[in-house]
Amino acid sequence: MQSREIHLKRRPVGEPVAEDFAEMLVDVPEPGPGEVRVRNKWMAVDPAMRGRMSDAKSYVPPFRLDAAMEGPAIGEVESSNDPDFAPGDLVFSRLGWREAFTAPASALRKRPRGDLPSEAWLGYAGSTGLTAYAGLLRIGGLKPGDVVFVSAAAGGVGSLVAQIARLKGHKVIGSAGGARKAAFLRDTLGLDGVIDYREEPSLTKALAREVKALGADGIDLYFDNVGGDHLQAALAVANPHARFAICGMISQYNVTDKPTVPRNLTQIMVKKLTLKGFIMSDHLDLEPHLVADMTAWHKAGLLKEVNSVQEGIGHALDAFHGLFKGENLGRSLVRL
């Protein structure tokens, strides 16, 4: 069996270019004792992969040069030399960027078949879903009557935050950049307030306007994917005792000398706000609750299952580049 896979050939400087990568055709060996051979069905790309292409010190080690990159993937067991796995099993791994692989059974986690489409395990039933779910419910402490604001609401995490909050009966204001995304928030997700931040000279005024249109005094919960101006607007328009779940500050990632910083941090004190940073992996105990809720919503047809899909390993890098063009809706996937 052979597999095409994407190797990192050299570490990108700035924007990654085609020459930084190579598509290789490799043999996928028969599984030895304790090993399993898997044919990937889907892989996901996310912005954090850019970090691993560099060799800067970080939480996760950098990708190795001249080897296939890594990333979340869902696949099907093709043959197994391990008692815990059988052909046809659906498995999650970090061995994306390749069509097939042989790996120790310990690198795989079985996922149930049937209730959900396979790709859901890379999206709303996977770590993207858990980030939204834990951030909104546990970190943000969503409670009855809360008005919710979510930035990057058309993205993988943001679109789930918005939907979960709406499914739980809340008014939700979402922000995103560009008319297409704004239309998606309004028409597809049905949000109660929508901000196209590219069109707004003042995010604070825009947020205040959307809050007022809902007949509310302010926001009670802010799910922050962006930081900077968005955080400043949320601080300005927060109700007393509002909670901020700090999930990402994508506006600040590539900024070194002059980050855009909120000038109104005293609101934390004046309004008795709580800001909490978090990481999904601290909340794995919520996974069964996430899967139960998502499965029920999926079966009831209540979930908008939003993915930006590229077809085939040959377009995996296009999917990755698309992340930085700010044009993807929902989770960015590649069907393998």
Added chain:
Amino acid sequence: MQSREIHLKRRPVGEPVAEDFAEMLVDVPEPGPGEVRVRNKWMAVDPAMRGRMSDAKSYVPPFRLDAAMEGPAIGEVESSNDPDFAPGDLVFSRLGWREAFTAPASALRKRPRGDLPSEAWLGYAGSTGLTAYAGLLRIGGLKPGDVVFVSAAAGGVGSLVAQIARLKGHKVIGSAGGARKAAFLRDTLGLDGVIDYREEPSLTKALAREVKALGADGIDLYFDNVGGDHLQAALAVANPHARFAICGMISQYNVTDKPTVPRNLTQIMVKKLTLKGFIMSDHLDLEPHLVADMTAWHKAGLLKEVNSVQEGIGHALDAFHGLFKGENLGRSLVRL
């Protein structure tokens, strides 16, 4: 009976000057039905009084012109026309800035005599103490092994935060401005690490140095009285999951156009930090615990009872001005 009291004659512009105030001699009437006549023993001054001298919109109404100002005071009942109060009772009121007054019984709260010195009810057993206690224990969630950092550690609230944390067995790093305050933190309060921020080109480096000297990796709890550079240093030197109790941001109060803002807010996310603003009056349920702990520590001689004291109503304005010269240690009081 007569009383000297300090009236606000006009609203100060910028730094208050002598002409903004007048000392008046007034008659203090016999108490009518439901009224009590009180001779003040101590009053306290705090920076928030500056706000009430202006007529800007705020949480509390501005001081009236041509009337005695207000502020926390502890006094003794001189005569009473209310069944709940008797001569000799110790009472707390908001009727400071005067030597004596007659007021409805509802303006007074009785305080026990005996266990604590009278002025303690304006300091460690009063709202200053409750701010420190609630912020450190409830908002900051102090837990075994925490390394604590407190800014403005020589001030009324900060010196209590530092002491409570030390009495509960924690390593405490304090910052303050000037050699006299730094010596106070080291020699009187016995803090484990001391930063004189006026002497440090980089607060972050100074805090990292003090943390390292304790053999610690970072701080676990930051009690913020200052904001700005101090908050930035605390974010930089925080351990993962550290908690920040945001009590004040005095460095930002008089800044309108270019506040000093931390450039490293992404640390909230990266380190999974919790920042919580709070106000003492949301935590009045902790008052009995505060008083019990403070009384025990006082009796055991474990508390440094730090006040900057002026003598007599004639020096009340000196006490107030002293707040802004940054030279007061602990709580600023006037003995009446």
